[in-house]
Amino acid sequence: MSKTTLLEIHVWIDNNSDSVRGKKRVLDSLQLYHNLEKVDSSNYTRKAIYDTEKDIDSIANDIIEEAHSLADLANCYVEISILNKEFDKAWD
Numbered sequence: 001m002s003k004t005t006l007l008e009i010h011v012w013i014d015n016n017s018d019s020v021r022g023k024k025r026v027l028d029s030l031q032l033y034h035n036l037e038k039v040d041s042s043n044y045t046r047k048a049i050y051d052t053e054k055d056i057d058s059i060a061n062d063i064i065e066e067a068h069s070l071a072d073l074a075n076c077y078v079e080i081s082i083l084n085k086e087f088d089k090a091w092d
Contacts, residue, residue: 002049005056005086009036009044009063012079013071022074029070034063053087060084060091 011030013023030036036044048059060082071078081092 002051005048005050005084007046007048007056007060007063008083008085009046010042010081010083011044011067012042013067014077016075016077020075022071022076026067026070026074026076026078030063030067033066048084056084056087056089057091060089064091 011027013026015021015023031038031044034046036046038044046059046063048056050056050059063082064080067078067080070076079092081090083090
């Protein structure tokens with residue numbers, strides 16, 4: 001039986017230079033692709049459905065990889081960390 005847990009995500013994205021304008025596009029895409037709910041300017045949450053703790057690891061790692069990939073494509077820099085208080089785990 002699948003269960004649900006909450007992931008708390010902190011994302012900081014900046015353009016690599018003054019001539020680059022990809023920051024908003026990266027944030028919007030990340031929100032859309034991973035159903036992130038905005039808490040404030042750099043904090044988001046996501047409900048994760050899982051069967052095992054390994055599923056949560058996979059979801060968190062997918063979000064991190066996607067954030068880095070989107071930022072690279074838009075010539076941006078990203079720092080991201082994900083916290084799950086239920087399992088006392090963090091990813092970055």
